[in-house]
Amino acid sequence: DAGITQSPRHKVTETGTPVTLRCHQTENHRYMYWYRQDPGHGLRLIHYSYGVKDTDKGEVSDGYSVSRSKTEDFLLTLESATSSQTSVYFCAISERGLRGNTIYFGEGSWLTVV
Amino acid sequence: QQQVKQSPQSLIVQKGGISIINCAYENTAFDYFPWYQQFPGKGPALLIAIRPDVSEKKEGRFTISFNKSAKQFSLHIMDSQPGDSATYFCAATWRSGSARQLTFGSGTQLTVLP
Numbered sequence: 001d002a003g004i005t006q007s008p009r010h011k012v013t014e015t016g017t018p019v020t021l022r023c024h025q026t027e028n029h030r031y032m033y034w035y036r037q038d039p040g041h042g043l044r045l046i047h048y049s050y051g052v053k054d055t056d057k058g059e060v061s062d063g064y065s066v067s068r069s070k071t072e073d074f075l076l077t078l079e080s081a082t083s084s085q086t087s088v089y090f091c092a093i094s095e096r097g098l099r100g101n102t103i104y105f106g107e108g109s110w111l112t113v114v
Numbered sequence: 115q116q117q118v119k120q121s122p123q124s125l126i127v128q129k130g131g132i133s134i135i136n137c138a139y140e141n142t143a144f145d146y147f148p149w150y151q152q153f154p155g156k157g158p159a160l161l162i163a164i165r166p167d168v169s170e171k172k173e174g175r176f177t178i179s180f181n182k183s184a185k186q187f188s189l190h191i192m193d194s195q196p197g198d199s200a201t202y203f204c205a206a207t208w209r210s211g212s213a214r215q216l217t218f219g220s221g222t223q224l225t226v227l228p
Contacts, residue, residue, distance in 0.1 A: 031213055042120075042203055042218035043158065050213045058215070090157050103216065105157030 003027045004106035006091050012112045019078040021109050023091030025071075031094040032074040033058075034066065036087040037108075043090065049074055081113045117141075118206050120219025127226050133191040135222045137204035140185060144206035149178065149189050150218070152201045161202070162189070194226045 003026035013019050023032060031050055035043040035058075045058030047066040055066050063085060065077045078085055091106040120137045127133045137147075148163035164171045164178040164187065171178045175194075180187040191198055204219040 040220055042220045045215060048213055048215070056213070103160070105159070107157050
């Protein structure tokens, strides 16, 4: 699609275990985002990155951490997964930081915490 | 204040009819208003977008109407087709911290009957 690969695409994990989702892009875009999608809430921003090692919190960042050691990879970590983190997670990339129509979403990662 | 309120939650339209989805916002710092279309199992994809200094934008069968004074905007899908059946999200962008951010409405599930 827009050179975005999310992995894993589906995962079931147990409460209390750590989970890492990976977003990989081939477009060399500066901005990367992690959103979660839940029924009735649309998509909500978890964390975003505006460069290597430059990250900031979004609307629903509690319980999540991120890292970006390379331009192409943006990792989302749930340190100790909870059932409330069962959701669909979307990575997005943008060249110009959402100015204009430059944001592209990945295919999503379905996470179930049991 | 970063919210965008979207209605209706679901919409059923006959083939050939007009689908109308409405959104409202409060934050005057919003400066770009995109609409996203999402099919099941896929990430959201940009459909059409408008700047607040424009009252209407049309692309094919899709039209955004924007009322800046009322802080409302809407998506009109003319001659709706079964292939338009999807979830539609309105959104708004604004500058926050080191990057622009994007906030979504809660989504409208559109079903176009054949």
